[in-house]
Amino acid sequence: MHIVIKMLMSKKSKEFDKKIISNIDIFKSTTNINDIFNKLLNNLYKNLAYDVAISIFKDDTDFKIMACHGDGVELETNSYIQDEKFINLINRVTKSGTMFYIHDLRKVDYTKYSTKLQLLLYHKRSLLMIPIIYKDEIYGTVIMLNYKKAAYNEIYRGNAYSIVSQVAVAIENAKLFKKLKDIDKTKTDFLSTVSHELRTPLTSIIGFTEMVKRKFEGSIVSELDLSIEKNQSAVVKIKRNVNIILSEGERLSSLINDLLDISRMEAGKVLLNVRETDIEEIITQVITLTNPIIRGKSLQVIQSISETLPKIMADKDKLMQVIINLISNAIKFTEKGCIVCSARVVAANIIVSISDTGVGVREADKKYIFEKFSQVGDTLTSKPRGTGLGLSICKYIIEEHGGEIWVESEIGKGTDFSFSIPIIKTN
Numbered sequence: 001m002h003i004v005i006k007m008l009m010s011k012k013s014k015e016f017d018k019k020i021i022s023n024i025d026i027f028k029s030t031t032n033i034n035d036i037f038n039k040l041l042n043n044l045y046k047n048l049a050y051d052v053a054i055s056i057f058k059d060d061t062d063f064k065i066m067a068c069h070g071d072g073v074e075l076e077t078n079s080y081i082q083d084e085k086f087i088n089l090i091n092r093v094t095k096s097g098t099m100f101y102i103h104d105l106r107k108v109d110y111t112k113y114s115t116k117l118q119l120l121l122y123h124k125r126s127l128l129m130i131p132i133i134y135k136d137e138i139y140g141t142v143i144m145l146n147y148k149k150a151a152y153n154e155i156y157r158g159n160a161y162s163i164v165s166q167v168a169v170a171i172e173n174a175k176l177f178k179k180l181k182d183i184d185k186t187k188t189d190f191l192s193t194v195s196h197e198l199r200t201p202l203t204s205i206i207g208f209t210e211m212v213k214r215k216f217e218g219s220i221v222s223e224l225d226l227s228i229e230k231n232q233s234a235v236v237k238i239k240r241n242v243n244i245i246l247s248e249g250e251r252l253s254s255l256i257n258d259l260l261d262i263s264r265m266e267a268g269k270v271l272l273n274v275r276e277t278d279i280e281e282i283i284t285q286v287i288t289l290t291n292p293i294i295r296g297k298s299l300q301v302i303q304s305i306s307e308t309l310p311k312i313m314a315d316k317d318k319l320m321q322v323i324i325n326l327i328s329n330a331i332k333f334t335e336k337g338c339i340v341c342s343a344r345v346v347a348a349n350i351i352v353s354i355s356d357t358g359v360g361v362r363e364a365d366k367k368y369i370f371e372k373f374s375q376v377g378d379t380l381t382s383k384p385r386g387t388g389l390g391l392s393i394c395k396y397i398i399e400e401h402g403g404e405i406w407v408e409s410e411i412g413k414g415t416d417f418s419f420s421i422p423i424i425k426t427n
Contacts, residue, residue: 031177033066037167038066040167041055042069044163048160050146053069055067056141056142056143070145094131094133099128103150105121105126105127139167142164212242216238262396265393270396272401276424279352282319283303283323286320290327297334298335301338302339311424312424315397327354329391333359334358340353353417354417360415361415369391405418
């Protein structure tokens with residue numbers, strides 16, 4: 001008989017272990033602390049059952065009720081646990097790291113607690129308090145109440161402790177995730193502030209440099225005797241230096257614009273000006289705009305659209321920004337050959353592709369290529385000029401339009417960037 005009981009107990013234990021393992025993924029997939037505490041009580045009820053349960057989060061020195069399940073218990077009961085004696089009990093449990101069990105509340109003088117706490121414990125007979133601890137870090141406690149006396153035996157308490165222990169890891173991960181989000185927001189705010197501060201003086205620098213260039217080339221040079229070699233040499237050097245200032249100023253302005261774009265996007269402050277748009281017209285305009293960039297290269301930018309494309313609902317300026325960025329990238333990494341910009345209808349989308357015959361993208365880089373500040377290539381020997389924000393901005397814009405963006409490439413054989421935009425649906 002004893003052997004049969006042991007076998008049954010062992011079978012139940014294995015079944016419970018399987019439930020524990022299956023529940024771990026549920027907690028791992030959540031980074032919201034409130035959701036974690038709710039899921040904790042749901043899992044306790046599903047696997048063990050209770051009449052009333054309360055999960056309490058310890059934030060520094062304060063305790064806060066995160067979730068309440070059961071009859072007559074609501075989140076407004078936060079004030080119930082502010083009783084000094086009850087707080088001392090919670091502290092004792094969390095500091096010791098051990099469970100606290102009262103098998104019969106009628107034998108405990110809880111009438112000395114506050115009136116609200118007495119109401120909470122009224123008609124309850126069993127109380128089980130389990131600490132939420134991970135690597136000596138105290139995150140709170142779970143209180144389980146039952147109308148029956150001695151409702152929680154040793155096996156029940158052990159199983160409840162196993163479930164609660166999983167949650168501590170999830171809470172730690174959620175807190176770390178929140179810290180990372182706060183750090184990311186601080187970084188974004190900093191970039192936005194610095195970019196704004198840089199923009200004003202940079203605009204002045206570029207403006208005054210253009211004025212100096214016009215004045216020098218229009219008035220000063222004409223007054224010089226260019227038959228003198230020294231004057232010729234000085235004019236060439238000044239022109240070159242002024243052009244460098246303008247070129248680097250414009251490059252810096254472009255970088256600042258990227259930083260401002262990404263900070264606005266992360267703050268959710270970018271609103272699309274969506275209207276009926278002709279994608280072929282955008283491609284034609286962009287190719288015309290990028291033609292000056294390929295001067296001096298054995299390179300062609302070709303438009304390849306063999307069918308009449310339907311209209312799309314899109315922000316024209318934002319799509320131009322995407323295509324300019326993709327064609328500019330292709331030019332940057334392609335010394336000779338051609339860049340083909342094509343568009344075609346596939347199902348309910350227009351697919352736009354920019355294909356080049358350049359150096360290609362390594363397989364290992366593909367998964368990072370659309371991330372912020374990510375730059376492909378050997379960062380020590382051939383680091384591209386830029387912030388590494390362009391493709392991240394493209395991804396944001398395309399996804400805001402309800403589309404997707406992806407890359408296909410092979411080292412030495414070129415790269416193909418493509419994105420999809422939904423077609424206007426007609427009734």
